[in-house]
Amino acid sequence: MDMIPEAFCPPAPIPRTVPPSRLTIIRTILRNPLELWGEPSYTLPWIMTRFFRERTLIVNDPGLIKHVLVDNASNYCMSEIRQLVLRPILRDGLLTAEGQVWKRSRKAVAPVFTPRHAQGFAGQMLSQTEAYVRKYENSGSEGKVFDIAIDMTELTFAVLAETLFSGEIVTESGHFADDVNQLLHRMGRVDPMDLLRAPAWVPRVTRIGGPKVLDKFRGIVRKTMDRRLDKMHRDRASAPDDFLTLLLEKAGPDGLTMEEIEDNILTFIGAGHETTARALAWTLYCVANTPHIRETMEAEIDQVLASGAEPVAWLDLMPNVRAAFEEAMRLYPPAPSINRASIADDEWTSPSGERVEIPAGITVLIMPWTLHRHALYWDKPRAFMPERFLPENRGKINRFQYLPFGAGPRVCIGATFALQEAVIALAVMMHRFRYDVTDETNPWPVQKLTTQPQGGLPMRVTRR
Template sequence: MDAVPTPFIPPAPIPRTTPPSTLEMIRIVYRNPLELWGEPSYNQPWISVDGIGGPLVIANDPGLIRHILVDNAKNYRMAEVRQKILRPILRDGLLTAEGDVWKRSRKAMAPVFTPRHIFGFAQPMLARTLDFVERYDAGGTTDVAHDMTMLTYDILAETLFSGEIAGEPGSFAKEIDRLFETMGRVDPLDLLRAPDWMPRITRLRGRKTMAYFRNIVTNTVAMRSERLKSDPGNAPEDFLTLLLRAEGPDGLTRAEIEDNIITFIGAGHETTARALGWTIYCLAEATWERDRVEREIEEVLAHEPDPVKWLDAMPYTRAAFEEALRLYPPAPSINREPIEDDSYGELKIRKRTQVLVMPWTVHRHRKLWDQPDAFMPERFHPERRDAIGRYQYLPFGAGPRVCIGASFAMQEAIIALAILLSRYRFDTLPETKPWPVQKLTTQPQGGLPMRVTKR
């Protein structure tokens, strides 16, 4: 009988055993918030403290998480600190909009993300992936983190914008890294809730990159708007057209349309790219899991040509991706604050308290998971998947503001993994030493340099 392999423990900060000083806390939050959390964050149902920016609650208990994100969601708005980081980038996009603006945007986008539409995206997703992977035929070394950013950009451009995004794709990955490196960081002044008129160094550094993205979006919208006027019968019925048709007195403003395009070009594709990179890395380190996934993919591709069916037909591949999402949630924190005082059991949550629901700590919580730091895709195998509580696994959030593109992302990821892993093998190198860093998404500092060989 074969010995059971020792689970792979991918890199992550060791929980702190002593609280940092105020100055150290500010420095850590700016550099990498994932390094801030101590042992209580991974063991307690919640933590309630007075932080440097006011009262703070860290919510880990699934019941409390449901209370905040679902049952009493109307009493919770986006946290002020989070808005100070994201609004300069996304403005009134779906991730940052509140109230009626959010409702209008959600309503306008909902038809694009119905199962019928998402299934219709499967063939374009497959075609773009097949075109993309030809670069690997010669083998060699590559930065998989960078590559996945480019692949998911290609897929998003083709499916939601019918390939009609202004600008040059080659510079896109570099610019989005720069955007998250600057404007995507927590500024110490935001943490201290300083007034908005005080200049933030991070945002000053990101102005040029932000202007780059805004220019792409303005030109993209202008191109499609002109096409809808001059040749409406031949305009593609995609995400961009749908948004433009929702423009009007009772719908979206042109500014809101551009904000939502920025949201999906930037944050929307970035999250899937990071999850794909971490999945390929973990499988390269846990070769026994990679072998199982490769066998499954080969079997399915030999008998099932329809990519729509791959998600359900590849439970091991899906499980590996879901486990990577658990260990490295693309959105590692969900920030809320109550509009009025609230309570949950004996916990009192005062008005304007910053409430953190952190997939990073919830997904690694000692009371919720067995061997929480290990890469163990079997947790998500079909016979065990139902044992995972809805509010202990939050890669796409929960409640009214759950990620609208979750099904899109899952289908995209499985199609991409199926093609990548059926044709090529990805192996780590001595210099492959990624360190998870929170810059809006959970990114591998240093990238993911890997050797690619054709199978």
């Protein structure tokens, strides 16, 4: 009788059992916020606490999450700390805009990300992945070591550049992955001045050098916009009907300002591919540590590709590949926190009659990082078990206990795009190559806007 292999538990911080001091909180937030959370965050449905005299409600209960993000979403705005971190980078981009500005931007970009439109990108996703993985062709039977964290950033950027910008992003170097990492490292972290609610004009020591990197990104965006506008003015028929053109055509008194267009383009260039890249890298790492899961995925991929099925159908035809990717996003959610603030007094009553009062002004933290590893909602929460997400098991997962793309009006607009891209990329890579860990593969999850592997993800790539 075959033995079922023991489940693989990839690296993650052990929940704290002793409340941290104020100094420890500051140090941990600066180093890695994922290491801050204690045992109650992984075992209780909600916690009322204080961070630096600020009342904070940490929410894990799916019903309460639904109340905040969907049922009474209009009573919750972006939290101040979140905006202090992100607005200097993205300004009025889709991730940070609020009110009418957000509504205008969401309406403007929505047509590109309808499921039907996103499916039209499948061919480009396939061709870009096939072109990128040629770098592995000379790996040979012994294999060569590549930093998969960097590779996945480069791959997903290539896909984004081709699908949304028709390959016309004006990059200034061949080291775009390094540029993104520099931007997130210097600009994407909480600073002690943020915790103290210092005004935006007060310098943030942790962001020294960040404005220079940001100026570089904004320069890329402006040059990209200018070249496309020039093409549109000379001959509209020569301009691709892509995301970039769509946004530029929305400029005007009844649409978007040029500044809002710039902010949204920066949002998608700087962050639109980052989340998928991190999830792909973590998937390859987890799969490399579970040979029986890898064999199942390889067999499924080989069968579908041998059938000649078009890439647009792969998402439905490869449930095991999709399940592995979704399980990796459970363990390493690309966006590990969702931050809101209550505008007016609110309350919620659980099905068992417990009442939660939510005062005006309180910070509400919904943490996919802790929610996805919560003892109340998951069996073996720290283990990599893709079977949770197979079609026959999906019904057991509450919509609001799994939030890799958020929920409610501000749900990630690119969710379908990302899932399709991920399955196509994994299928192409795993059909041709195997990705294995080395003695140097010791990733540690660190929160820098996204959940990143500290020190990268060196993996050995061999031809199958």
